[in-house]
Amino acid sequence: MTEAEIEKENKEITRQYKELLRVSYLTLSDEDKKLIRSAFEIAVDAHKDQRRKSGEAYIFHPIAVARIVASEIGLDAVSIASALLHDVVEDTEYTLADIERLFGETVAKIVDGLTKIAHLKKDMNVSQQAENFRKMLLTLNDDVRVIIIKIADRYHNMLTMDSMPEHKQLKIASETLYIYAPLAHRIGLYNIKTELEDLSLKYTEPEVYNDIQDKIEETKEEQQEYIDSFSHTIQDSLDKEGLNYTIKGRMKSIFSIRRKMKVQNVPFDEIYDKFAIRIIYKSDKANEKFLAWKIYSVVTDNFTPNPVRLRDWISSPKSTGYEALHITVMGPDAKWVEVQIRSERMHEIAEKGYAAHFKYKHGDQKEQGIEVWLNRLQEALENANTNAVDFVEEFKLNLYSKEIFVFTPQGDLKSLPKGATSLDFAFHIHSEIGLKTRGTKVNGKLVPLNTILHSGDQVEVITSEKSKPNQSWLDYATTARARSKIKSSLREEKKEIAEEGKEILRRKLKSQKISFNEDTINKMVYHFKLRTSLDLFYRIATGSIDNNQIKEFASSYSNAFISFFKNRIRRNTAPDNIDKEEITAKYDQLVFGKEEEKLKYKLSQCCNPIPGDDVFGFISVNEGIKVHTKNCPNAISLQSNYAYRIIQAKWIDSSQQEFTANIKLTGIDNIGLISDLTSIISQQMHVNMRSVNFSTDGGTFSGKITVVVKNNSILIKLINNLKKINGIDKVVRL
Numbered sequence: 001m002t003e004a005e006i007e008k009e010n011k012e013i014t015r016q017y018k019e020l021l022r023v024s025y026l027t028l029s030d031e032d033k034k035l036i037r038s039a040f041e042i043a044v045d046a047h048k049d050q051r052r053k054s055g056e057a058y059i060f061h062p063i064a065v066a067r068i069v070a071s072e073i074g075l076d077a078v079s080i081a082s083a084l085l086h087d088v089v090e091d092t093e094y095t096l097a098d099i100e101r102l103f104g105e106t107v108a109k110i111v112d113g114l115t116k117i118a119h120l121k122k123d124m125n126v127s128q129q130a131e132n133f134r135k136m137l138l139t140l141n142d143d144v145r146v147i148i149i150k151i152a153d154r155y156h157n158m159l160t161m162d163s164m165p166e167h168k169q170l171k172i173a174s175e176t177l178y179i180y181a182p183l184a185h186r187i188g189l190y191n192i193k194t195e196l197e198d199l200s201l202k203y204t205e206p207e208v209y210n211d212i213q214d215k216i217e218e219t220k221e222e223q224q225e226y227i228d229s230f231s232h233t234i235q236d237s238l239d240k241e242g243l244n245y246t247i248k249g250r251m252k253s254i255f256s257i258r259r260k261m262k263v264q265n266v267p268f269d270e271i272y273d274k275f276a277i278r279i280i281y282k283s284d285k286a287n288e289k290f291l292a293w294k295i296y297s298v299v300t301d302n303f304t305p306n307p308v309r310l311r312d313w314i315s316s317p318k319s320t321g322y323e324a325l326h327i328t329v330m331g332p333d334a335k336w337v338e339v340q341i342r343s344e345r346m347h348e349i350a351e352k353g354y355a356a357h358f359k360y361k362h363g364d365q366k367e368q369g370i371e372v373w374l375n376r377l378q379e380a381l382e383n384a385n386t387n388a389v390d391f392v393e394e395f396k397l398n399l400y401s402k403e404i405f406v407f408t409p410q411g412d413l414k415s416l417p418k419g420a421t422s423l424d425f426a427f428h429i430h431s432e433i434g435l436k437t438r439g440t441k442v443n444g445k446l447v448p449l450n451t452i453l454h455s456g457d458q459v460e461v462i463t464s465e466k467s468k469p470n471q472s473w474l475d476y477a478t479t480a481r482a483r484s485k486i487k488s489s490l491r492e493e494k495k496e497i498a499e500e501g502k503e504i505l506r507r508k509l510k511s512q513k514i515s516f517n518e519d520t521i522n523k524m525v526y527h528f529k530l531r532t533s534l535d536l537f538y539r540i541a542t543g544s545i546d547n548n549q550i551k552e553f554a555s556s557y558s559n560a561f562i563s564f565f566k567n568r569i570r571r572n573t574a575p576d577n578i579d580k581e582e583i584t585a586k587y588d589q590l591v592f593g594k595e596e597e598k599l600k601y602k603l604s605q606c607c608n609p610i611p612g613d614d615v616f617g618f619i620s621v622n623e624g625i626k627v628h629t630k631n632c633p634n635a636i637s638l639q640s641n642y643a644y645r646i647i648q649a650k651w652i653d654s655s656q657q658e659f660t661a662n663i664k665l666t667g668i669d670n671i672g673l674i675s676d677l678t679s680i681i682s683q684q685m686h687v688n689m690r691s692v693n694f695s696t697d698g699g700t701f702s703g704k705i706t707v708v709v710k711n712n713s714i715l716i717k718l719i720n721n722l723k724k725i726n727g728i729d730k731v732v733r734l
Contacts, residue, residue, distance in 0.1 A: 009057055012060075013044065013057065013059055013060070013063070016060065016063045016064075016067075017040055017063060019067070020036075020063060020066055020067045020070055020080070021033060021036065023067065023070060023071040024070040024071065024080065025070060025071055025073075025074030025075075025352065026070075026074060026075075026076055026077075028077055029077075031077075032076075032077035033077075035077050035078070035081050035103070036066075036077055036080050036081050036084070038081070038102065038103070039080075039081035039082075039084040039085050039103065039107075040063075040084055042084075042085065042088065042094065042102065043059060043062050043063075043084045043085055043088060044059050046088045046091075046092035046093070046094050047059045047062070047087070047088075047091070047092065050091065050092075052160070052163075053163045053164060054160065054162075054163040055163075058087075058091075061087070061156060061160075062083065062084045062085070062086060062087060063084065064156045064159075065083045065084075065086060065149065065152045065153050065156050066080050066081075066083035066084045068083075068152040068155055068156060068192075069083040069148070069149055069152045070083075072152075072191065072192065072352070073148060073151075073152060073189060073192070073352060074352040075145065075148065075149075078106055078107060078110070078145070079110070079145045079148070079149060081103060081107055082107050082110040082111055082114070082145065082149055083149050083152060083153075085099060085103070085107065085111050086111060086114045086149055086153060087114075088111065089111055089112070089115045090114075090115045096108055096111065096112055096115070099111050110145050110146055110149065113146030114146055114149060114150060114153075117146070117150055147183060147187070148187065148189075150180075151180055151183060151184050151187070151189065151192060151196075152192075154176060154180045154196070155180075155192055155195060155196060157172065158172070158173070158176060158195075158196060158199040158200070159199065161173075161199075161203065169203040170203060170204060172203075173199070173200040173201075173202075173203035173204050174200070174204060174621070174645075176196050176199070176200045177196075177197065177200045177204070177621060178621065180196055181193050181196040181197050181200065184196055185320075186320065187320065188318075188320035188321055188322060188349070188350075189352075190322075190350060190351075191351055194253040194255070194256075197253060197255035197256075198253050198254045198255050200255070201254060201255050201258060205258075208258060209254055209258075211268075212254045212257055212258060212268060213254055215268045216251060216254070216257075216274075219274075223249070223251065223274070223275055224249065226331075226332065226333075226335075227249030227275065227277060229332050230277060230331050230332060230337060231247045231249075231277070233302050233303075233332070234247075234298060234299055234302050234303075235247070237298045237301065237302060238279075238295065238298055241294060241298065243281055243291065243294075243295065244281065244282040245279055245280060245281040245282070245295070246279075246280050247277060247278070247279055247280075248277070248278045248280065249275055249276075249277050249278075250275060250276050250277075250278060251274060251275045252273070252274050252275060252276070257271055257274060260273075272335050272336060273328075273335075273336050273337070273338055275337075276337075276338040276339070276340055277337060277338070277339050277340070278339075278340045278341075278342065278347075279295055279299075279339065279340070279341050279342070280342050280343070280344060280347045281295060281341075281342075281343055281344070282343070282344055283343045283344075283345075285345070288314070288343045288345070288346070289314055289315075291343070292314055292325045292341050292342075292343070293325070295325075295341050296325055296327060296341060299327065299329060299339055299341075300327070300329065303329035303330055303331055303337070304329060304330045305327050305328065305329050305330075306327075306328040306329065306330070306336065309326075309327065309328035309338075310325075310326070310327055311324075311325070311326035311327075312325055313325070313326070314346075316405045316413060316415070318403055318415075321349050322346075322349060322350055323342070323346040323349060323350075324340050324341060324342045324346055324350065325340070325341040325342075326338060326339070326340050326341075327339050327341070403415050403416065403417060403418060404416055404417075404418050404420065404453060404454060404455040405455050405456070406425060406453050406454075406455065406456070406457045406458070406459050407456075407457070407458040407459070408429070408458070408459065408460075409458065409459075409460045414428060414429075416428055416453065416479070417478070417479060419452060419478050420452070420453055420478055420479055421449065421450050421451055421452055421453065421476055421477065421478060422440035422442060422447060422448075422449055422450075422451045422453060422459055422461075423437060423440070423449040423450065423473065423476045423477050423482060424453075424477055424478055424479040424481075424482045425440070425453060425459045425461065426440065426461040426482075427477070427479065427481050427482035427485055428479070428481065428482075429461065431481075431485050433461055433463055434482060434485060434486075435467075435468065435469060435485065435489055436463040436464060436465060436467050436468075437449065437461055437462070437463055437467060438462050438463055438464040438466075438467040439462040440459060440460065440461055440462065441459070441460040441462065442457050442458070442459055442460075443457055443458055444458075444460075448476075449473070449476045450475065450476035468489065468493070469485075469486045469489045469490060469493075470490075471490065473486045474486055474487070474490075494534070494538055495534070497537075497538055497541045497542065498534050498537035498538045498541060499537070500537075500541045501536075501537035501538055501539070501540040501541030501542075502537045504540055504541060505524075505536075505537065505540050505550075508540075508547070508550050509550075509554075512550070512551070512554040514554055521533050521536065523553075524536055524553060527553050527556070528545060528549070528553075531652075589611075589651065589652055590615070590617075590627060590649050590650070590651060590652075591649070591650060591651075591652050592617050592625065592647050592648065592649050593647055593648060599617075599625055600624055600625065601617060601624065601625040601626065601627050601649075602623055602624065602625070602626050602627070603626075603627050603659075604618075604626045604627055604628045604632065604634075606628070606632055606633060606634055607628055607629040607631075607632035607633070607634075608661070608662070608734070609627055609628065609629045609632075610659040610661050610709065610711065610712050610715065611651045611659065611710065611711035611712055612651060612711040612712025612713050612715075612716075613629045613630075613651075613712050614629065614630040614631075615627050615628065615629055615630065615649050615650070615651075616628060616630060616635070616646055616647070616648060616649050617646070617647040617648070617649045618638050618642065618645055618646060618647075619645040619646075619647060620645075625647065627649060651711070659708070659709060659710070659711075660690060660706055660707070660708055661706070661707055661709055661715050661733055662704060662705070662706050662733065662734040663704070663705045663706075663707060663718075663719065663722070663731060663732070663733055663734070664702070664703070664704055664730075664731070664732050664733075664734050665677075665701075665702070665703045665704075665705065665722065665728060665730070665731050666700070666701065666702045666703075666728075666729050666730045667700070667701060667727045667728040667729040667730070668699065668700060668701070668727040668729070669696045669699055669700060669701045669727070670726065670727040673701070673725070673727060674692075674694065676725050676726075677705070677722065677725065678692075680718075680721050680722060680725070681705070681707065681718065681722075684721070685714070685717070685718055685721065687707050687708065687709060687714065687718055688707065688708040689705060689706065689707055689708075690706040690707065690708060691704075691705070691706045692704075692705050692706075693705075704734070715733065719731045719732075719733065
């Protein structure tokens with residue numbers, strides 16, 4: 001660079017620094033400015049030899065992150081200084097000890113948290129990504145500002161990604177949708193959440209993004225005319241009331257329009273509520289609520305409201321601190337229009353999240369507010385020993401969810417995520433109440449535990465000391481708190497049952513004259529193709545491994561060494577000369593990746609895989625891992641377009657879990673055909689049938705049978721046996 005270019009760059013750095021101080025949301029004292037100045041000087045010195053991929057000086061990045069923290073999120077001087085220093089320890093010669101010596105413990109703690117996040121692995125499969133997400137959230141224990149600055153850092157990176165290679169853009173954008181946008185939403189940073197979603201869409205689906213953006217530009221004037229027409233109608237009425245207000249029209253984000261197009265399965269032109277109108281009024285705290293309802297009255301005098309679309313977040317603010325009155329009215333040209341009514345204070349909270357919320361509190365109250373919020377997030381971190389992907393999915397369950405408000409029998413108001421059940425309510429009151437739940441009453445009527453609650457319900461929990469969770473409770477609970485407590489309780493119960501199984505096995509081995517020791521246990525675990533001794537003891541206690549199976553083990557025990565090698569040989573040669581039934585009969589649980597981890601997954605509806613099928617996992621954006629067969633109609637498309645989201649999967653042994661499969665049969669109609677079919681399925685092969693549906697036409701028949709099998713080898717044998725029946729033409733699995 002020439003001297004002139006260097007001088008120009010230095011002037012721009014100084015200008016941006018001054019701009020940072022000027023746009024700060026909170027009023028900065030002289031002490032604050034001194035702290036920020038020191039942080040700026042250290043950051044400039046530390047990054048002096050670094051450049052970004054775009055070619056510009058690296059220091060522009062920390063200044064931009066600090067500016068987002070200062071103006072868009074509205075945090076304090078400590079946060080602004082920490083944002084300026086967020087990459088110093090990771091990328092330069094400065095150490096954490098240097099930062100603590102120069103800026104004190106708080107700034108050092110925040111920078112340390114940001115450095116820990118930066119050191120997390122970059123190239124990850126889904127389980128590593130989930131584990132990283134959990135580690136990142138655990139930095140909340142240090143200081144909540146770590147996460148907020150990290151969101152600002154990610155936001156600026158998303159704004160400046162054009163110079164990156166395409167595969168990196170795709171990875172960072174996917175991670176942003178997976179982690180950072182939900183977090184920004186939960187913190188109440190709605191503007192940044194919206195920007196992150198739109199920017200992610202720009203890189204994950206560029207054609208869709210550009211198409212919607214172009215159409216928004218094309219219809220901009222038309223939309224503005226509509227907003228003006230709507231505003232003029234109510235302005236006279238509002239002016240007569242002597243209100244001090246502004247009316248703004250706001251276009252919905254590209255991401256939310258795209259989501260509506262997908263959910264409603266309609267083109268852009270058929271999305272009618274593409275914008276919202278905000279009425280922001282001046283008021284002191286005492287009259288806020290009264291004026292909001294006054295404006296509501298004026299709007300509904302002019303336009304007919306939709307009675308089921310009233311949202312009162314003034315009487316019951318969201319857990320993010322958001323307050324507003326939302327109504328949907330029938331506007332000009334018979335179009336639905338969403339109107340948001342907020343005071344200036346409420347608008348600040350909606351724009352800035354927690355920073356604005358606590359601007360209106362002082363001293364201890366200000367600190368307590370952050371504490372309350374931290375505690376809410378901390379609940380989701382309570383069970384940090386669960387599987388990482390489960391943890392992330394359950395944490396995210398409660399991130400994006402809308403809220404409902406229900407009452408206790410005493411009339412206290414409780415906030416729960418939309419879709420929460422009466423069992424979730426029990427755990428929300430207290431973990432011990434949840435674990436001892438015997439039944440629930442909603443509005444005085446006894447209801448099942450999986451009853452979905454609605455705003456305004458009054459819920460009562462009936463407890464019993466004898467009650468305890470069972471496996472089906474996981475189908476009834478939706479909130480992270482309830483599910484983690486239930487899983488934890490079930491694990492404890494399994495351990496207790498396994499202890500009984502251990503004693504039963506000790507007695508049975510004694511009767512077979514076999515020593516009960518670690519070597520014997522390991523051989524039994526291997527013999528029954530299990531993973532741990534806990535699984536072995538549990539199955540013995542529940543009867544899954546019975547006396548006859550233990551006797552079989554005992555008879556082979558004396559020749560264990562030879563049988564061990566036989567099994568190894570049989571296992572190694574399996575792919576070439578399989579008697580699949582022998583090998584896969586007990587292989588009914590999926591594991592993923594090279595480490596063969598057990599992760600949460602869903603079986604895909606398009607190919608309905610069952611144990612024994614060759615399968616792979618696909619990491620979907622909203623539904624976690626979806627499992628497809630390798631010959632699924634969608635397999636090629638998924639593997640070519642989303643190779644980075646494919647994860648290898650295979651079946652291993654677990655318990656006696658069962659799966660449904662559909663079989664289609666066609667052939668010539670014979671007397672006694674159904675009898676022959678059911679005889680082979682039920683009596684000869686001992687397979688359960690869920691449903692049978694047959695129809696005949698001109699001497700031919702076609703039918704569908706739903707059967708319950710443990711794995712694919714049993715299904716193949718069943719299909720082969722059915723083909724042998726006289727008159728059957730074809731038997732295929734659907």
